[in-house]
Amino acid sequence: MNRSLYCRKCGEASKKKGMHPEDKKMGWTGRWHYVSPVMPKGHGITLITGNDVSVLEGKGNREFIPMSSLYCDQCGEPITGDIALARTMWHYEDEPTPPLWENDYGNILPPQAVAVMDALTDGKNPSST
Numbered sequence: 001m002n003r004s005l006y007c008r009k010c011g012e013a014s015k016k017k018g019m020h021p022e023d024k025k026m027g028w029t030g031r032w033h034y035v036s037p038v039m040p041k042g043h044g045i046t047l048i049t050g051n052d053v054s055v056l057e058g059k060g061n062r063e064f065i066p067m068s069s070l071y072c073d074q075c076g077e078p079i080t081g082d083i084a085l086a087r088t089m090w091h092y093e094d095e096p097t098p099p100l101w102e103n104d105y106g107n108i109l110p111p112q113a114v115a116v117m118d119a120l121t122d123g124k125n126p127s128s129t
Protein backbone atom coordinates (compact mmCIF):
# COMPACT_ATOMS: atom_id res chain seq x y z
CA MET A 1 0.00 0.00 0.00
CA ASN A 2 1.08 3.52 -0.73
CA ARG A 3 -0.61 6.52 0.82
CA SER A 4 -0.04 10.21 0.21
CA LEU A 5 -1.47 13.50 1.34
CA TYR A 6 -1.41 16.38 -1.13
CA CYS A 7 -2.19 20.06 -1.03
CA ARG A 8 -5.23 20.78 -3.14
CA LYS A 9 -3.25 22.13 -6.10
CA CYS A 10 -0.99 19.07 -6.37
CA GLY A 11 -3.80 16.64 -5.55
CA GLU A 12 -6.17 17.98 -8.19
CA ALA A 13 -3.40 17.92 -10.81
CA SER A 14 -2.38 14.37 -9.94
CA LYS A 15 -5.96 13.13 -9.78
CA LYS A 16 -6.69 14.69 -13.17
CA LYS A 17 -3.56 13.11 -14.66
CA GLY A 18 -4.68 9.69 -13.46
CA MET A 19 -2.70 6.61 -12.67
CA HIS A 20 0.33 5.91 -14.83
CA PRO A 21 -0.34 3.10 -17.35
CA GLU A 22 2.70 1.18 -16.06
CA ASP A 23 1.23 1.23 -12.53
CA LYS A 24 -2.06 -0.11 -13.87
CA LYS A 25 -0.20 -2.85 -15.76
CA MET A 26 1.58 -3.80 -12.54
CA GLY A 27 -1.73 -4.29 -10.78
CA TRP A 28 -2.06 -1.05 -8.84
CA THR A 29 -5.45 0.41 -8.11
CA GLY A 30 -6.33 3.38 -5.98
CA ARG A 31 -8.76 5.80 -4.46
CA TRP A 32 -8.90 9.53 -3.79
CA HIS A 33 -10.62 11.34 -0.96
CA TYR A 34 -11.00 15.02 -0.24
CA VAL A 35 -10.24 15.75 3.39
CA SER A 36 -10.45 18.79 5.62
CA PRO A 37 -6.89 18.51 6.93
CA VAL A 38 -6.34 18.09 10.65
CA MET A 39 -3.03 17.43 12.35
CA PRO A 40 -3.13 13.98 13.96
CA LYS A 41 -2.20 13.76 17.63
CA GLY A 42 1.44 12.85 18.13
CA HIS A 43 2.40 13.75 14.55
CA GLY A 44 6.14 14.32 14.43
CA ILE A 45 9.51 12.70 14.12
CA THR A 46 11.68 10.95 16.67
CA LEU A 47 15.33 11.89 16.53
CA ILE A 48 17.69 9.21 17.81
CA THR A 49 21.20 10.33 18.70
CA GLY A 50 24.21 8.64 20.25
CA ASN A 51 27.18 6.67 19.06
CA ASP A 52 26.77 4.40 16.02
CA VAL A 53 26.31 1.21 18.02
CA SER A 54 23.73 2.62 20.40
CA VAL A 55 21.70 4.09 17.54
CA LEU A 56 21.86 0.83 15.57
CA GLU A 57 20.71 -1.07 18.63
CA GLY A 58 17.87 1.39 19.15
CA LYS A 59 19.36 2.50 22.46
CA GLY A 60 20.25 6.08 21.55
CA ASN A 61 18.80 9.18 23.10
CA ARG A 62 15.34 9.83 21.74
CA GLU A 63 13.87 13.25 21.18
CA PHE A 64 10.35 13.67 19.83
CA ILE A 65 9.91 16.74 17.64
CA PRO A 66 6.28 17.57 16.86
CA MET A 67 5.65 18.70 13.30
CA SER A 68 4.21 22.19 13.00
CA SER A 69 2.14 21.41 9.92
CA LEU A 70 1.10 18.72 7.50
CA TYR A 71 3.23 18.82 4.35
CA CYS A 72 2.28 18.00 0.78
CA ASP A 73 3.88 14.73 -0.33
CA GLN A 74 4.44 16.19 -3.78
CA CYS A 75 5.59 19.82 -3.47
CA GLY A 76 6.74 19.68 0.16
CA GLU A 77 4.91 22.88 1.12
CA PRO A 78 2.81 23.12 4.29
CA ILE A 79 -0.79 22.16 3.64
CA THR A 80 -2.98 25.17 4.31
CA GLY A 81 -6.64 25.81 3.65
CA ASP A 82 -9.77 23.78 4.13
CA ILE A 83 -9.27 21.08 1.53
CA ALA A 84 -6.52 18.56 0.84
CA LEU A 85 -6.49 15.32 -1.11
CA ALA A 86 -5.51 11.88 0.13
CA ARG A 87 -4.48 9.17 -2.32
CA THR A 88 -4.27 5.48 -1.52
CA MET A 89 -2.80 2.95 -3.94
CA TRP A 90 -2.55 -0.81 -3.51
CA HIS A 91 -2.05 -4.01 -5.48
CA TYR A 92 -5.60 -5.24 -5.92
CA GLU A 93 -4.56 -8.85 -6.53
CA ASP A 94 -2.28 -9.17 -3.48
CA GLU A 95 -3.72 -6.80 -0.92
CA PRO A 96 -7.16 -6.28 0.58
CA THR A 97 -8.71 -2.85 0.23
CA PRO A 98 -6.83 -0.73 2.79
CA PRO A 99 -8.79 0.58 5.76
CA LEU A 100 -9.63 4.28 5.87
CA TRP A 101 -6.44 5.95 7.13
CA GLU A 102 -7.65 9.26 5.69
CA ASN A 103 -9.79 9.89 8.79
CA ASP A 104 -6.57 10.27 10.80
CA TYR A 105 -5.72 13.36 8.75
CA GLY A 106 -9.11 15.05 8.67
CA ASN A 107 -12.74 14.54 7.92
CA ILE A 108 -13.47 12.96 4.57
CA LEU A 109 -15.42 15.38 2.40
CA PRO A 110 -17.77 14.16 -0.33
CA PRO A 111 -17.06 15.85 -3.67
CA GLN A 112 -20.48 17.55 -3.44
CA ALA A 113 -19.38 19.29 -0.23
CA VAL A 114 -16.21 20.50 -1.95
CA ALA A 115 -18.33 21.88 -4.82
CA VAL A 116 -20.55 23.73 -2.32
CA MET A 117 -17.52 25.12 -0.48
CA ASP A 118 -16.08 26.34 -3.79
CA ALA A 119 -19.42 27.88 -4.81
CA LEU A 120 -19.80 29.69 -1.48
CA THR A 121 -16.34 31.20 -1.77
CA ASP A 122 -16.86 32.08 -5.42
CA GLY A 123 -13.75 30.16 -6.36
CA LYS A 124 -11.71 32.20 -3.88
CA ASN A 125 -11.22 29.38 -1.42
CA PRO A 126 -7.52 29.71 -0.56
CA SER A 127 -7.09 25.97 -0.77
CA SER A 128 -8.30 25.89 -4.38
CA THR A 129 -5.38 27.88 -5.73
Ligand SMILES: [Zn+2]
Nearest residue numbers: 007010072075
Ligand atom coordinates in the same frame (compact mmCIF):
# COMPACT_ATOMS: atom_id res chain seq x y z
ZN1 LIG B 1 1.57 20.34 -3.11
